[in-house]
Amino acid sequence: MDQQDEAFMIEALMLAQRGIELGDGGPFGAVLVLDGRIIGRGWNQVVKLNDPTAHAEMLAIRDACAHAKRFHLPGSVLYTSCEPCPMCLSAAYWTHIERLVYAAGAEDAAAIGFSDSEIKAELDKSTDDRVIITRQLFRERSLALFAQWRESDKRVDY
Amino acid sequence: MDQQDEAFMIEALMLAQRGIELGDGGPFGAVLVLDGRIIGRGWNQVVKLNDPTAHAEMLAIRDACAHAKRFHLPGSVLYTSCEPCPMCLSAAYWTHIERLVYAAGAEDAAAIGFSDSEIKAELDKSTDDRVIITRQLFRERSLALFAQWRESDKRVDY
Numbered sequence: 012m013d014q015q016d017e018a019f020m021i022e023a024l025m026l027a028q029r030g031i032e033l034g035d036g037g038p039f040g041a042v043l044v045l046d047g048r049i050i051g052r053g054w055n056q057v058v059k060l061n062d063p064t065a066h067a068e069m070l071a072i073r074d075a076c077a078h079a080k081r082f083h084l085p086g087s088v089l090y091t092s093c094e095p096c097p098m099c100l101s102a103a104y105w106t107h108i109e110r111l112v113y114a115a116g117a118e119d120a121a122a123i124g125f126s127d128s129e130i131k132a133e134l135d136k137s138t139d140d141r142v143i144i145t146r147q148l149f150r151e152r153s154l155a156l157f158a159q160w161r162e163s164d165k166r167v168d169y
Numbered sequence: 170m171d172q173q174d175e176a177f178m179i180e181a182l183m184l185a186q187r188g189i190e191l192g193d194g195g196p197f198g199a200v201l202v203l204d205g206r207i208i209g210r211g212w213n214q215v216v217k218l219n220d221p222t223a224h225a226e227m228l229a230i231r232d233a234c235a236h237a238k239r240f241h242l243p244g245s246v247l248y249t250s251c252e253p254c255p256m257c258l259s260a261a262y263w264t265h266i267e268r269l270v271y272a273a274g275a276e277d278a279a280a281i282g283f284s285d286s287e288i289k290a291e292l293d294k295s296t297d298d299r300v301i302i303t304r305q306l307f308r309e310r311s312l313a314l315f316a317q318w319r320e321s322d323k324r325v326d327y
Contacts, residue, residue: 020307027314034323038314058325062231063240063263064222073220082221092311097292098263101256103301104288105221110302114311123315124326130262134255134292143261144268149178153250153272156185156196157281165192167216168282 016112019044019090022052024114026067027092030054037125041067041091043075043108045084051075067091068099072106082169083107093120096127097134174270177202177248180210182272184225185250188212195283199225199249201233201266203242209233225249226257230264240327241265251278254285255292 019042026040036055043051053070057063068091076082088110089095089103094117103111117127129142138145160166177200184198194213201209211228215221226249234240246268247253247261252275261269275285287300296303318324 016304016306021310024307024310024314027311028317031314031318031321031323034321034325036325037327038318057240057327061234061238061240063234064227064231064260069222073222076219076221080219082215082219092314094305096259096263098256098259100292100301101254101259101285101288102222104291105254105256108301110304112304112306114305114307115315116305116308119308119312119315123319127259130259131292133262134258134289143266146174146268146270147252147272147274148174148270149182149272150274150277152179152182153185154277156182156189156250157273157277159186160189160196161281163189163192165189167192167194169195169215 015047016090019049019088020092020112020114022049023067023090023092026052026054030056030067033059035059036065038123039067039091039093039120041071041089043071043084043087043089045075045079045087050078050087064098066096066099067093068095069102072102072108076106085109088112093117093125097130173205174248177207177246178250178270178272180207181225181248181250184210184212188214188225191217193217194223196281197225197249197251197278199229199247201229201242201245201247203233203237203245208236208245222256224254224257225251226253227260230260230266234264243267246270251275251283255288 036057051074209232
């Protein structure tokens with residue numbers, strides 16, 4: 012496992028380097044491995060794509076799932092050149108990833124201006140205390156749609 | 170603000186309904202509003218796109234940013250038919266959204282099988298205690314890339 016981890020992490024680091032050379036966004040790369048093969052690749056493209064969600068891990072996950080034609084990848088391993096932010100780590104859980112290997116830590120990313128500590132703190136607050144002003148509206152109308160979905164013959168549970 | 174909120178939430182609910190009728194994924198819709206106009210729309214397409222990140226809010230954010238050609242949207246408001254999961258809420262912070270209006274609550278989503286409570290709990294654990302097995306490897310190599318990025322004339326800070 013160790014030698015495999017090293018080879019796959021080197022690929023993630025090479026993708027990070029490619030992104031730096033292209034000027035596509037932050038210096039981060041990731042690959043997703045299933046059954047010993049890379050099936051998804053990504054590097055940060057926030058700037059290039061004007062997409063705040065285009066982190067390396069998100070693009071690697073989306074690339075892998077599109078390739079596998081599945082939205083869950085149990086048994087897969089995500090290699091990323093930097094510890095995932097809460098968005099990317101949550102995405103890893105939604106994808107049912109089994110293992111995560113990262114290189115730089117969240118504190119290293121913060122030292123070059125990519126801090127996710129505020130986001131982590133916000134997630135733990137109640138909605139009333141968050142920086143993003145939050146309001147609940149029309150709960151019942153959404154529940155009616157939930158009921159419609161439960162009755163739908165097109166429903167796919169996941 | 171109240172009447173505007175109602176009109177925009179109704180649009181988010183209509184998108185959720187469209188997704189249900191198409192069988193694209195979970196029963197969730199969202200719109201992103203800037204300066205009183207909808208500039209991004211999304212509904213859950215996890216099943217259709219084989220993309221575990223294709224939540225309604227993520228697609229609305231990506232649509233809005235592509236339209237605005239910017240990866241930050243300060244002053245914008247996200248309307249979503251259900252309280253965002255940690256992935257989507259984190260994405261809202263990366264996008265610099267100002268306000269969030271949601272209809273159903275996270276507990277309502279859990280009642281129809283879309284629970285994010287495990288993810289929330291995992292985010293608060295140390296890496297050693299998480300369900301996703303986690304390892305750090307090659308930190309120094311990633312730090313060398315961070316240094317390369319800091320020196321790059323293609324660097325765009327964000």
